[in-house]
Amino acid sequence: MRVLMVEDEERLAETVRRGLSDAGFVVEVVHNGEDGLWAASEHNYDVIVLDIMLPRVNGYKVLEQLRERGVWTPVLMLTAKDGEYDQTDAFDLGADDYLTKPFSFLVLVARLRALIRRGGPERPVVLVAGDLTLDPARRRVERAGREVTLTPREYGLLEFLMRHRGDTVSKGEILESVWDPAFDGDPNVVEVYIRYLRLKLDAPFGRRAIETVRGMGYRLDPDGG
Amino acid sequence: MRVLMVEDEERLAETVRRGLSDAGFVVEVVHNGEDGLWAASEHNYDVIVLDIMLPRVNGYKVLEQLRERGVWTPVLMLTAKDGEYDQTDAFDLGADDYLTKPFSFLVLVARLRALIRRGGPERPVVLVAGDLTLDPARRRVERAGREVTLTPREYGLLEFLMRHRGDTVSKGEILESVWDPAFDGDPNVVEVYIRYLRLKLDAPFGRRAIETVRGMGYRLDPDGG
DNA sequence: CAGGTCGCTGAGAGGGCGCTGAGAGCGGTT
DNA sequence: AACCGCTCTCAGCGCCCTCTCAGCGACCTG
Numbered sequence: 001m002r003v004l005m006v007e008d009e010e011r012l013a014e015t016v017r018r019g020l021s022d023a024g025f026v027v028e029v030v031h032n033g034e035d036g037l038w039a040a041s042e043h044n045y046d047v048i049v050l051d052i053m054l055p056r057v058n059g060y061k062v063l064e065q066l067r068e069r070g071v072w073t074p075v076l077m078l079t080a081k082d083g084e085y086d087q088t089d090a091f092d093l094g095a096d097d098y099l100t101k102p103f104s105f106l107v108l109v110a111r112l113r114a115l116i117r118r119g120g121p122e123r124p125v126v127l128v129a130g131d132l133t134l135d136p137a138r139r140r141v142e143r144a145g146r147e148v149t150l151t152p153r154e155y156g157l158l159e160f161l162m163r164h165r166g167d168t169v170s171k172g173e174i175l176e177s178v179w180d181p182a183f184d185g186d187p188n189v190v191e192v193y194i195r196y197l198r199l200k201l202d203a204p205f206g207r208r209a210i211e212t213v214r215g216m217g218y219r220l221d222p223d224g225g
Numbered sequence: 226m227r228v229l230m231v232e233d234e235e236r237l238a239e240t241v242r243r244g245l246s247d248a249g250f251v252v253e254v255v256h257n258g259e260d261g262l263w264a265a266s267e268h269n270y271d272v273i274v275l276d277i278m279l280p281r282v283n284g285y286k287v288l289e290q291l292r293e294r295g296v297w298t299p300v301l302m303l304t305a306k307d308g309e310y311d312q313t314d315a316f317d318l319g320a321d322d323y324l325t326k327p328f329s330f331l332v333l334v335a336r337l338r339a340l341i342r343r344g345g346p347e348r349p350v351v352l353v354a355g356d357l358t359l360d361p362a363r364r365r366v367e368r369a370g371r372e373v374t375l376t377p378r379e380y381g382l383l384e385f386l387m388r389h390r391g392d393t394v395s396k397g398e399i400l401e402s403v404w405d406p407a408f409d410g411d412p413n414v415v416e417v418y419i420r421y422l423r424l425k426l427d428a429p430f431g432r433r434a435i436e437t438v439r440g441m442g443y444r445l446d447p448d449g450g
Numbered sequence: 451c452a453g454g455t456c457g458c459t460g461a462g463a464g465g466g467c468g469c470t471g472a473g474a475g476c477g478g479t480t
Numbered sequence: 481a482a483c484c485g486c487t488c489t490c491a492g493c494g495c496c497c498t499c500t501c502a503g504c505g506a507c508c509t510g
Contacts (some may be wrong), residue, residue: 001384002402024364024381043406108328113361114321139393139441151497152440189499191457214456215508308491375485416468439467439496 001116004045005029007078008054008063016049016108017041023109033057040066040073041063046116049108050095051078057199063095074115076108127162130223132201132209134162143209148200153203157193161210168218194218226340229270230254231261232303233279241274241330248334258282262290271341274333275320276303276366288320292360294353298369299340303328352387355448357426357434358386368434370388373425378403382418383426386435394443419443 003025007013013029018026027154028045030036032059033054038121040062048066052059062073077095097111131144141148141158149157156178163171171190175183194210211219228250230318232238238254246254253270264272265287273291277284288300302323312420322336352359356369366373366383375383381403386394396415400408420437428435438446 001381002406022377024384026381026402028406046402048476079466116361137392138444139438140391149438155366155441155496186500188457188501192499195458378487411489413468413490416471418489420469437468 001047002045003028003047003049003112004028004036004039004043005049006031006033006054006059007051008032009051020109020112022189025112027148030145032054033059033062037062037065039071040071045073048073049078049112050075053080061101071122076115078112097128109192127165127210128167129220131205134159137180137202142204143201150197150200153193154196155201157190158197161218165220166222167218168213197203226272226276226337227251227268227270228253228337229261229264229268230274230295231256231258231265231279231284232274232276232408233257234276236407241333244330245334245337247435250369256280258284262287265291269418270298272337273300274337275302294439301333301336301340321435328353335423336381352384352390354387354390354445355432359384363405368426368430375422375425378418379425382415383422386443389435390445391447392442393438393444398442 001024003020004015005016005020005027007016007029008031009107010031013031017027017029023048028039028043030039034056035052035058036048050059050062055061057065059077063077066073066075074096077098078097079100080101099108099111099224127136133142135142136159139155141150141155157174158175160178173188174190175187177187194212198210199203202210209219209221213219226249227247230238230241230245232241232254233256235256238256242252242254253264253268255264259281261273261275261279262282272437275284275287279287282290284302288302291298295398299321302320303326304323305326311326314350316348321340324333324336352361358367359365364380366375366380385399395410399415400412404414419437423433423435427435434446436446438444
């Protein structure tokens with residue numbers, strides 16, 4: 001689990017960094033708002049710990065900016081008891097939780113875990129063609145509900161065909177997209193791998209999903225065969 | 226909304242019961258830990274208010290027992306300012322919120338509402354994959370009911386795999402999330418740690434939870450092997 | 451029907467990938 | 481200082497994946 005910590009007090013930052021590392025988190029620390037903004041936009045963290053009192057850009061503004069840029073990583077704000085900003089402001093701005101300094105380290109860990117637990121990522125689209133499904137996120141292929149295991153190359157080829165489901169794609173296009181664009185070997189590889197796919201996808205199910213269009217290329221049947 | 230209140234101080238309990246009733250909650254009160262445990266296991270409440278200082282079984286143990294029995298009703302703990310237990314303990318045990326006595330009644334209501342709001346469609350606190358369970362709050366891993374002790378790195382890796390249970394995750398993703406994003410060592414570490422996990426998780430149980438997807442990465446079997 | 455083109459197929463060589471055992475480095479503990 | 485647990489590196493090995501190749505069959509054209 002990846003944590004971004006934006007905290008200018010170096011001693012505190014270092015202490016917390018160590019503790020979180022020991023707790024199994026991967027921690028990145030930056031010491032001002034500008035760096036925090038950049039890091040949070042550029043990388044993917046599971047949660048962000050954001051001090052509200054920061055040099056250059058304050059935590060307040062960092063959070064505002066992040067949300068404006070469409071970064072919805074959960075944020076836990078650190079507020080000073082006597083600061084000019086209080087809890088209310090943090091929540092209003094879209095912080096997902098806050099802690100008042102000084103805070104218990106174990107409480108911090110517990111809250112971070114809770115935040116990560118809540119913020120589940122959404123599942124991307126699944127490609128479908130008849131009884132054939134391919135889940136890019138899971139790198140998983142099923143036919144008629146049964147999982148089919150594919151090698152990387154086979155998988156790449158099938159994904160390409162499914163993304164162009166119904167279209168006739170030439171061997172040249174396939175070679176360019178699935179193999180290296182600069183591939184200069186025998187174009188027969190495509191035929192060979194089409195065969196591999198047919199052996200795994202069609203043969204056990206008695207149906208033919210991948211059609212040959214002689215002289216043109218191949219086409220994945222929209223109805224899955 | 227149904228609230229179970231476990232509180233031995235009768236006057237306090239009665240005051241709060243009335244207030245919550247007026248606020249539209251359905252309240253059940255028990256006065257010791259044993260009864261609380263039984264009631265919480267037997268009935269379905271939307272939220273539980275649990276005093277930490279209780280006769281017979283203390284709140285501490287009640288919560289522990291509940292979670293072990295798979296009861297994941299949100300719990301708000303009541304702690305005494307000067308008690309031997311503090312906030313830290315409550316969170317560590319999996320309490321979802323706490324209040325320090327004496328507390329404002331309005332704050333209590335607000336927190337309960339917040340807990341109920343969160344607690345409904347919330348994911349369970351424990352990660353499960355077949356007979357494999359991982360409790361992030363307690364940093365505890367079990368397989369087939371037997372506890373398995375893991376080093377921090379092993380734990381981090383397993384937690385990551387379980388949070389992506391069913392997905393195929395590449396070694397690169399693993400390195401970024403479980404190791405440091407700037408890690409530039411030998412990616413073979415991942416293989417090594419996968420092996421460590423297999424030795425501890427699979428070998429003694431004769432089943433394989435972590436699958437290798439050659440050329441792509443690893444996948445934790447949703448059915449736990 | 452003959453000839454040519456295109457795709458299919460089975461076999462096999464080579465290399466890359468993941469697995470494994472051993473061990474060094476390091477921080478913490480006794 | 482000695483020990484221990486954890487992390488990470490390294491090198492060897494075996495297997496799977498990838499790609500090539502050559503022969504064969506299918507289809508089209510004259």
